Amino acid sequence: xxxxxxxxxxxxxxxxxxxxxxxxxxxxxxxxxxxxxxxxxxxxxxxxxxxxxxxxxxxxxxxxxxxxxxxxxxxxxxxxxxxxxxxxxxxxxxxxxxxxxxxxxxxxxxxxxxxxxxxxxxxxxxxxxxxxxxxxxxxxxxxxxxxxxxxxxxxxxxxxxxxxxxxxxxxxxxxxxxxxxxxxxxxxxxxxxxxxxxxxxxxxxxxxxxxxxxxxxxxxxxxxxxxxxxxxxxxxxxxxxxxxxxxxxxxxxxxxxxxxxxxxxxxxxxxxxxxxxxxxxxxxxxxxxxxxxxxxxxxxxxxxxxxxxxx
Amino acid sequence: xxxxxxxxxxxxxxxxxxxxxxxxxxxxxxxxxxxxxxxxxxxxxxxxxxxxxxxxxxxxxxxxxxxxxxxxxxxxxxxxxxxxxxxxxxxxxxxxxxxxxxxxxxxxxxxxxxxxxxxxxxxxxxxxxxxxxxxxxxxxxxxxxxxxxxxxxxxxxxxxxxxxxxxxxxxxxxxxxxxxxxxxxxxxxxxxxxxxxxxxxxxxxxxxxxxxxxxxxxxxxxxxxxxxxxxxxxxxxxxxxxxxxxxxxxxxxxxxxxxxxxxxxxxxxxxxxxxxxx
Numbered sequence: 001x002x003x004x005x006x007x008x009x010x011x012x013x014x015x016x017x018x019x020x021x022x023x024x025x026x027x028x029x030x031x032x033x034x035x036x037x038x039x040x041x042x043x044x045x046x047x048x049x050x051x052x053x054x055x056x057x058x059x060x061x062x063x064x065x066x067x068x069x070x071x072x073x074x075x076x077x078x079x080x081x082x083x084x085x086x087x088x089x090x091x092x093x094x095x096x097x098x099x100x101x102x103x104x105x106x107x108x109x110x111x112x113x114x115x116x117x118x119x120x121x122x123x124x125x126x127x128x129x130x131x132x133x134x135x136x137x138x139x140x141x142x143x144x145x146x147x148x149x150x151x152x153x154x155x156x157x158x159x160x161x162x163x164x165x166x167x168x169x170x171x172x173x174x175x176x177x178x179x180x181x182x183x184x185x186x187x188x189x190x191x192x193x194x195x196x197x198x199x200x201x202x203x204x205x206x207x208x209x210x211x212x213x214x215x216x217x218x219x220x221x222x223x224x225x226x227x228x229x230x231x232x233x234x235x236x237x238x239x240x241x242x243x244x245x246x247x248x249x250x251x252x253x254x255x256x257x258x259x260x261x262x263x264x265x266x267x268x269x270x271x272x273x274x275x276x277x278x279x280x281x282x283x284x285x286x287x288x289x290x291x292x293x294x295x296x297x298x299x300x301x302x303x304x305x306x307x308x309x310x311x
Numbered sequence: 312x313x314x315x316x317x318x319x320x321x322x323x324x325x326x327x328x329x330x331x332x333x334x335x336x337x338x339x340x341x342x343x344x345x346x347x348x349x350x351x352x353x354x355x356x357x358x359x360x361x362x363x364x365x366x367x368x369x370x371x372x373x374x375x376x377x378x379x380x381x382x383x384x385x386x387x388x389x390x391x392x393x394x395x396x397x398x399x400x401x402x403x404x405x406x407x408x409x410x411x412x413x414x415x416x417x418x419x420x421x422x423x424x425x426x427x428x429x430x431x432x433x434x435x436x437x438x439x440x441x442x443x444x445x446x447x448x449x450x451x452x453x454x455x456x457x458x459x460x461x462x463x464x465x466x467x468x469x470x471x472x473x474x475x476x477x478x479x480x481x482x483x484x485x486x487x488x489x490x491x492x493x494x495x496x497x498x499x500x501x502x503x504x505x506x507x508x509x510x511x512x513x514x515x516x517x518x519x520x521x522x523x524x525x526x527x528x529x530x531x532x533x534x535x536x537x538x539x540x541x542x543x544x545x546x547x548x549x550x551x552x553x554x555x556x557x558x559x560x561x562x563x564x565x566x567x568x569x570x571x572x573x574x575x576x577x578x579x580x581x582x583x584x585x586x587x588x589x
Contacts (some may be wrong), residue, residue, distance in 0.1 A: 027413065033405040034405070034409050034421060036405065036406070036462060037403070037406040038421065038425075040359075040459070041425060041428045041462065041464070044443070044458070045431050045436065046427070046428070047443070048439035048440050048443065049436060051436075051442070052435075052439045055439065112326070112330075119330070124331075124332045125580075126338050127337045129337065129349070130340075133521065136521075136543050136561075136564065137344075137564050137565045140543070140558075140561050141343075141344055141558075143342075144343075147554075149358060150356050150357070150358055152343055155358065155360050189583060189584070192584045196584055199571075244571065248523050251543075254410045266434040269438070273438050276529065279363065279438065279442075283438055286436075288434055289434075293431075295451065
């Protein structure tokens with residue numbers, strides 16, 4: 001790559017208006033080419049969102065031919081349901097812990113593993129591997145290792161003379177056990193994305209800092225971290241969305257228990273939709289998830305506009 | 312300065328042993344899965360655990376495999392993952408070509424609509440999707456696992472990026488030679504986008520091979536169930552907690568993916584990390 005003076009987005013935008021636009025063919029062919037993809041998106045993604053909102057205003061059990069309009073009834077019921085409030089709280093605690101641990105640990109790991117020798121590449125591959133296997137496998141593996149009686153984790157604790165930990169068996173610890181599993185699974189992905197981000201920082205910035213004898217912590221906070229901010233925002237949003245939609249580990253490892261302590265939004269929606277057949281009620285819970293995800297998406301793009309193109 | 316040298320040696324030593332420890336934390340669970348899969352039931356229920364099984368029991372794999380219609384699950388998994396790819400590649404290539412190379416009314420709106428679907432996870436819309444698919448009479452068929460993924464916004468985004476890099480002169484020359492649009496797509500665009508297509512294909516195959524949520528929601532019995540569902544059900548085999556059987560099944564589920572990863576690590580890492588480096 002040749003080094004160029006970096007252009008701000010604004011400059012590029014204004015240049016576009018000056019430069020003659022490349023002539024591309026115009027034809028109705030384009031609509032025909034988009035049609036297959038667009039119909040998939042409409043039928044299975046866009047229309048369902050509106051259908052979901054529609055259902056959330058109704059009382060319906062999946063069998064009755066009549067969907068009864070009850071307005072905001074489902075939402076009032078949700079907000080008065082102590083279980084649901086607990087579910088919301090669990091989801092937020094789980095998400096906050098998982099995402100902050102993932103970001104901090106993977107940032108540190110990426111600074112450490114940002115080399116290209118064979119051994120480091122092996123370590124990178126090793127920490128990445130849990131990310132590409134099925135969450136079913138991950139969940140079963142950890143369920144077995146966290147077994148209170150015969151599990152490996154308690155055996156290791158016993159070796160070090162520590163008392164056994166209840167892991168998934170106690171309402172006080174089960175949520176943290178799930179956080180541990182998610183961090184283990186996602187660390188490699190986050191780390192490799194950070195490494196890709198680190199490698200895209202122009203080296204001349206570091207050379208300038210080295211000439212000035214800038215201490216390394218200062219280089220990190222003044223150069224590395226700001227230059228990494230697009231990557232950081234990207235990962236935060238990806239991790240947030242991933243952790244708000246957590247399902248597999250709950251379904252396989254805890255079933256939402258003990259005492260509702262690991263029940264989270266998607267699992268709750270699933271339970272009410274497919275076990276209790278309260279479709280309207282489940283849809284209302286899903287709309288709340290939709291609102292959360294929309295805010296996150298909006299926040300992401302808002303922050304991206306503001307913070308990323310500071311140069 | 313010998314003191315400085317010693318310090319450097321020490322930090323290298325720390326770094327290397329730290330990396331070793333890190334790899335152990337990530338590799339050991341897989342090893343433990345493999346070891347457990349070969350144990351006898353008795354050796355899975357002793358405390359402290361036995362590391363190396365005193366006798367090896369490969370029949371655990373046979374037991375796991377024959378405890379349910381696993382060949383059927385396996386076939387379903389393959390049909391779904393490959394069927395999705397089979398539909399995705401043409402739909403993605405066409406849409407990406409139109410978005411990259413055509414001017415038309417509503418282009419940016421339609422592209423925005425496409426990108427919005429990236430932010431709509433299946434875990435959000437499975438209820439209405441289930442109802443729509445059951446209206447179409449497709450619930451509990453493989454189609455319910457394939458059709459919602461017949462195109463992919465992520466794929467369109469990826470392929471569009473590489474289509475945009477094809478020089479316009481090349482296309483103009485082809486048009487002067489009276490090449491049809493489909494010839495341009497097949498003979499110029501697709502070869503140029505091959506790395507992006509391979510990257511996407513790996514990403515898509517692995518994602519859908521691994522998927523548990525969607526098949527769980529869209530199937531009501533074994534007819535259309537896939538391997539991850541079958542493996543998750545192994546916990547009920549032999550009255551429950553037969554961990555040697557569960558782990559044997561788990562090996563069956565994980566091994567193909569880890570094998571592909573081992574062979575094509577570079578491609579796979581790129582497939583999953585790609586958007587991050589943008």
